Amino acid sequence: FLHPSFPSLSSTRMQTPTGRRHRTEGVRMAVGAKGEYAVTLLPGDGIGPEIMTATVGVLEVVAAKASFKFKFQDALIGGAALDAMDDPFPDTSLQACQSSDSVLLACIGGYKWDKNPREKRPETGLLKMRKTLGLFANLRPAKVLPQLVSASTLKPEVVSGVDIMVVRELTGDVYFGTPKGIRTGSDGEREGFNNMIYKESEIRRIAQVAYGVAEKRGKKLCSVDKANVLDVSQLWREVVTEEGLRHHPDVALEHMYVDNAAMQLIRNPKQFDTIVCGNLFGDILSDEASMLVGSLGMLPSASLGDPRGPGVFEPCHGSAPDIAGEDKANPLAMILSAAMMLRYDLSQPQAAEALEAAVERT
């Protein structure tokens, strides 16, 4: 597991992050040692190509001022891959990712493919990528920049100073549980069903990541579940508690039901430091957290997991088909995701800090 070396994305940006270098030593650093990082670009759909172009431009400037270069290669995912190859995440794209030091993904999806059968949907390609690359930990920081306090729909005194890290489990839960489908019962009525399921080992490893992140931030972890109703959440709560008692007694652990957490995030977001939750709750709460920051177009993320493979760095938002092609999309979530790539995957903290500082100035 990668948790002991996980850096935080807290306001204490001057600490030396040691993320990927530790978990990849001797495995993937050889390319970096030559001064060139192989990065696969997955522009995807909608505003994806626009924000990817902006981000690559910024990374070229970073490289020009640093002692390393990037070797970019494009690959297909989502609707673009369906159109070209009838597969939302073809093997050629998987191989491109696996042979890279890191992967930048913009976003996928769009009206054009919304009525496709499940296996031919852009979203299926995204989930396949996360699962096959073993990216079980998704870090979604929501940090309010002082310059943008007034951009939030909430009062300045509520959002000013907010600095939350949502640690979302990414390869389990109702997203991947089986059985699932739509069936016709004996009474002739159709019913849809999915299975919300977590193995103990899956809960344990994301809890370890979350405690590792919390250790390096405010030593405060809020685990979000629905243990008052769901058995899967009861196990989640037991395992998260156990993991803390055994290995992280210095981290203050709190449990919160997801409905209350959704309310508390709006009522008093500054009570939170690190939040850990399952895949579905994390999806919802991180979009909610984006409105503390002022815009969904500001929320980056890092998807990490298998130490032998690359991480994938992707904004939290989708393909925004309503504004695609209008040159209106905010590229900062994508650019900040590239900063996370520099920090977590490529062990270039100074470049990451420079990029984040540039975003703050902009």
Ligand SMILES: NC(=O)c1ccc[n+]([C@@H]2O[C@H](COP(=O)([O-])OP(=O)(O)OC[C@H]3O[C@@H](n4cnc5c(N)ncnc54)[C@H](O)[C@@H]3O)[C@@H](O)[C@H]2O)c1
């Ligand atoms: N990781 C991903 O690739 C991802 C994430 C979420 C949704 N999706 C897909 O995206 C499609 C659209 O979904 P949705 O509309 O529910 O969510 P969305 O995140 O694409 O858009 C929600 C709203 O936020 C705006 N928005 C999003 N990103 C923005 C940016 N960078 N700058 C300015 N405004 C931005 C959009 O214009 C829209 O009004 C769907 O097909 C969905 O499945 C993909």
Ligand SMILES: CC(C)[C@H](C(=O)O)[C@@H](O)C(=O)O
């Ligand atoms: C598009 C969808 C599959 C995806 C998710 O639910 O994980 C998205 O909403 C996200 O947050 O990355």
Ligand SMILES: [Mg+2]
């Ligand atoms: Mg989402």
